[in-house]
Amino acid sequence: MDAMMPDSKALFFDRQEVRSAVEREAAIFHALPGLLRHALDNAPGMAAHLEGVEPDQVTSRSALSALPALDLDALLVLQAAEPPFGGLVATPIGRLARVLAGSRGQLVPEGARVDYWRFARAFFAAGVRRADLVWNALPHHLGALAAMAETGARALSCTVVPAGPGIDPPRMDAIRQMRPSVFVGDVPTLEALLDELGQAQPFRCALLVGDVPDPAFLVAASAIHAVETFYVYATEEIGLIAYETNAHEGLVVDESVIVELIAPGGDAPVADGDEGRIVVTAFNPDFPLVRLHTGDRARAILGESPCGRTNLRITPPSGAATAGGKG
Template identity: 45%
Template sequence: MSATPEFFDALETRDPAEREAALMAALPRQVAHAQARSPAFAQILEGIDARSVTSREALARLPVTRKHELLERQKTQRSHDVFGGFATIGWRGMAGGAGARRVFQSPGPIYEPEGEATDYWRMGRALFAAGFRRGDLVHCSFSYHLTPAGSMMETGAHALGCTVFPGGVGNTELQLQAMAELRPQGYAGTPSFLKILIDRARETGLSLPSLRKALVSGEAFPAALREHLRDQGIEGYQCYATADLGLIAYETAAREGLVLDEGVIVEIVRPGTGDPVADGEVGEVVVTTLNPDYPLIRFGTGDLSAVLPGRCPTGRTHTRIRGWLGRADQTTKVRGMFVHPGQVAEIARRHPELGRVRLVVEGEMAQDRMRLHVECARAPEGLAERVAESIREVTKLRGDVVVVPPGSLPNDGKLIEDARRYD
């Protein structure tokens, strides 16, 4: 679909019911495709009737696959399939056959394929929302080696008809020289490196009058840095993307959260589980991608976020999220044993009368103690004792229970808080 002056394509302004129907129609096809073409998901989703996965409720019953599980499968299958059976494409001599244009390596190492589709990572939508247009020159300072960030931005820019200068990372002086001489309209990269470039240009008297917009990612983009860039005449926007999934959500001119991409199905679940939380509750971002080359079904990102109510004032009708709010994996070692968020969630699941819960680990190392704070409106007699017994059964450790009124615990997705003294 062709872009309009305001939107990347007509998908962005669909009626929400129409979008949901389209996503739920695509979902069973993607599940069936993953089962048939991805050996990993053939095993993970064994016994699942793909034709029945036609709603979010049905999707929520499927297992969540997290990055450490993907890594372990890749490690065990390195001799014949570096993608661990998750990709449906590859190259000669690989289980996936042909179809991969590039292969990348992220820390782990985890290997990710890039297929032949135009704008494979779907970054064009985020660039468009940040003001990039056909004919712009984009200075890209994301890495072009090992990890896919540079290619993610470049392929999205090419989909818009932009020209790209592949600056990569480092070489600040050379990159500044290129900016001064090539006069790019936009920047793509981390916000911190853009600040380094801008500050260095000011120190050396270099003028960058053409640079007026930026799409940043890969790290936090605090309001103070946004204002600093604005003072230099640069409007910076952020997007949320991963090497596994491509674009997940992007910022718009409204500056109110991030709008979900049209090519993914996003759930917010209670950390350590696959259970969706209510809109507004902070939880882990779990994504099902409609990418046929790397069909990740319920992939746990490990990132925390929450759904924002209402629609984007720009007219985009997809769901918005608050952006990155931290990491979901709060695994903590207590008295020599690991305690996982999933265990805390299991304790809460055993007692449905509870609201939010938070396990606080206090004291000093080797003399630490656990205290589980639980919300309950009308605590039945003996509740604290029963919850304490669940703590012992699930974690094999003893812990106290503190019952607090509903709304007492913060809505930040945190199930475990390490409040010990380390000094």
């Protein structure tokens, strides 16, 4: 499910973004049995969780919905019982590029693939290109999200400033000297920077990770500071799940995950337009998480995005587990 890096003049990150729904579903459920078999053969914790599952029979959304889900608390319990990864990682630790830490103390493996967490797709949709200088204001000390954002920006050949959060004098001096064009971080940090910098702020666009921004802040960022904002929905275990495009009509689901919106108290999909719990399966051979409950909720948005991307769109998530401090 990996993608080639796009040409800087392309309208879309890759062809996957504009394929038909029928083609996308066929490709996803052709690949899913292989992911499940890989997890069963190489991740003993996931094999125990999926005991009795026959991968070759999981070729549809209804078959996927019959598999047991894994919640975030269970992941933490497994990691505590069998450190470091609870048997959920299919790659020996010596073959990983980095081990990151989540905000709840969970450990997250990162392999050596380019754009490992797929953030480049979100950057590209926000208009970020090779010449941009990216101010990465996410926490860096063992921080999973900061690493995820950096790998995405670097995949587009952007230069990254690993700034971390804060508005102390050294950071302000660095911004004024370097004039980065792209911000990535949470709303409080961006708001503080814009208040401090005023009309001298250099950012053209901002990718916001964490709690969903207040609409009033987005209006002010655009009207007063001329910063176009793009919300990115990611978690510390999955990486990119969905992202905002220049259409600003919901979030487009990433091409390397399967998102299910399921009813409270069960595994049945919700009716169109109803709010459901977000369950994600990630096509990550190192960390093959199958049906992870994110702890968030969202609604599906019917129809294709005006930007031309054809994947499922969802509303910005609500709940207790959005990335950016709560997991």
